[in-house]
Amino acid sequence: VTPGTSPFRGRADRLSAKLEESSLDLLLVTNLVNVRYLCGFTGTNGLCLVGGRERIFLTDFRYVQRARDEAPDYELVQGKRDLLGKVAELVEERGGAGVRLGFDDVHLSVRQHAKLADRLSAGVELVAAGGMVEELRAIKDHSELAAIRSAAAIADALYRWLIEEHGLTGQTELSVARALERRAQDMGAEAVAFPPIVAAAANGALPHAVPRDVAIPGDTLVVVDLGCRVDGYCSDCTRTLATGSVDGEAREVYELVQSAQSAARAAVREGIEAAAVDAAAREKIARAGRAEEFGHPTGHGVGLEVHEDPRLSPDAGGALAAGNVVTIEPGIYVPERLGVRIEDLVVVRPDGCEVLTLVPRDLITAG
Numbered sequence: 001v002t003p004g005t006s007p008f009r010g011r012a013d014r015l016s017a018k019l020e021e022s023s024l025d026l027l028l029v030t031n032l033v034n035v036r037y038l039c040g041f042t043g044t045n046g047l048c049l050v051g052g053r054e055r056i057f058l059t060d061f062r063y064v065q066r067a068r069d070e071a072p073d074y075e076l077v078q079g080k081r082d083l084l085g086k087v088a089e090l091v092e093e094r095g096g097a098g099v100r101l102g103f104d105d106v107h108l109s110v111r112q113h114a115k116l117a118d119r120l121s122a123g124v125e126l127v128a129a130g131g132m133v134e135e136l137r138a139i140k141d142h143s144e145l146a147a148i149r150s151a152a153a154i155a156d157a158l159y160r161w162l163i164e165e166h167g168l169t170g171q172t173e174l175s176v177a178r179a180l181e182r183r184a185q186d187m188g189a190e191a192v193a194f195p196p197i198v199a200a201a202a203n204g205a206l207p208h209a210v211p212r213d214v215a216i217p218g219d220t221l222v223v224v225d226l227g228c229r230v231d232g233y234c235s236d237c238t239r240t241l242a243t244g245s246v247d248g249e250a251r252e253v254y255e256l257v258q259s260a261q262s263a264a265r266a267a268v269r270e271g272i273e274a275a276a277v278d279a280a281a282r283e284k285i286a287r288a289g290r291a292e293e294f295g296h297p298t299g300h301g302v303g304l305e306v307h308e309d310p311r312l313s314p315d316a317g318g319a320l321a322a323g324n325v326v327t328i329e330p331g332i333y334v335p336e337r338l339g340v341r342i343e344d345l346v347v348v349r350p351d352g353c354e355v356l357t358l359v360p361r362d363l364i365t366a367g
């Protein structure tokens with residue numbers, strides 16, 4: 001990255017603007033995913049202190065060299081392994097009493113909070129400010145979209161390999177899941193984004209099915225949920241494949257999920273309520289009398305974490321914004337018989353969405 005084009009400077013500047021809106025002088029960022037997002041550091045002990053102009057990264061001696069390499073846009077401060085003592089010193093240097101210091105009340109433990117409060121002078125105000133970095137993370141910049149796009153493209157290639165070369169029938173769910181994991185790395189992914197789900201027949205009726213050491217039969221449906229990771233960023237895609245001819249109910253359920261998924265995908269654009277996208281899928285399924293068989297949200301944001309903001313559920317507040325990357329993944333789960341889920345990953349645009357997962361959605365026979 002050449003000077004001036006680092007995405008981290010823009011992120012810190014956007015965070016500074018949010019701090020000003022909230023009348024905070026400094027924000028202490030302790031969650032490591034948020035730390036990575038803000039400054040680029042990928043180690044396991046570090047935190048950021050961001051203010052109007054402050055861009056400070058703290059770590060201990062083990063990570064000093066890594067921090068110089070990964071987080072050059074931040075002023076590096078070395079502390080002891082417990083970094084909170086150093087944070088208190090830095091806050092006192094910046095005025096102490098009267099300073100409003102935001103902290104992440106979602107991730108900072110009660111014990112850490114007490115320790116920090118103990119070391120700060122009485123006038124420093126600790127303000128609960130969780131979720132600020134997550135809000136920034138929900139809107140992806142160019143470098144993030146490039147990584148997610150690559151991760152989705154590798155998963156697409158994995159599906160093609162699975163369908164055209166590897167096949168399903170007669171192999172165990174577990175062996176297919178492991179083969180996908182190895183192949184993901186061979187194809188250039190850092191890793192899979194989560195352990196792949198391969199769930200045939202009745203096992204597919206569990207939304208969070210775990211692959212079993214059980215052979216996949218012919219003439220059934222198999223739910224395959226798969227994501228890759230590139231530069232820390234995830235992709236997420238589900239296709240339900242057939243291993244031969246499938247009967248009336250399976251086909252009927254498949255077509256219903258496909259139409260619900262299309263309806264939700266068609267609803268996506270900048271400004272639409274997240275709950276309205278969920279409703280677009282849910283109403284189709286409810287009208288067919290299967291509301292009870294669709295028990296999870298329609299989608300979720302994807303980025304450095306495979307599940308992040310925004311959430312697309314019936315009770316989600318807020319609207320989608322251009323640059324959100326979300327899944328659209330309705331499913332129907334018929335207990336003890338079968339499950340169907342179709343999941344795309346899309347980028348929200350002003351007038352619709354761009355689909356990143358390009359495996360066809362019509363029922364594919366994988367053999």
Ligand code: ZN
Nearest residue numbers: 225236237238
């Ligand atoms: Zn998924």
Ligand code: ZN
Nearest residue numbers: 236327329343
């Ligand atoms: Zn998902």
